[in-house]
Amino acid sequence: MAGFSGHGFMHGPIAGQLIAEQILGLPTTVDVTPLRWDRFAEASAVTEFNVV
Numbered sequence: 464m465a466g467f468s469g470h471g472f473m474h475g476p477i478a479g480q481l482i483a484e485q486i487l488g489l490p491t492t493v494d495v496t497p498l499r500w501d502r503f504a505e506a507s508a509v510t511e512f513n514v515v
Contacts, residue, residue: 477492480492481493
């Protein structure tokens with residue numbers, strides 16, 4: 464996946480799995496609704512609690 468480096472390298476496998484699940488219309492392994500496209504139109508923010 465383009466753009467993954469460092470910790471993103473560890474996130475690549477689950478990102479690929481989630482994309483595949485969405486393409487196939489399957490329930491996702493992890494809840495991705497906070498990352499839906501229409502959040503931009505709604506101007507809703509996702510709060511990051513784990514910033515170090």
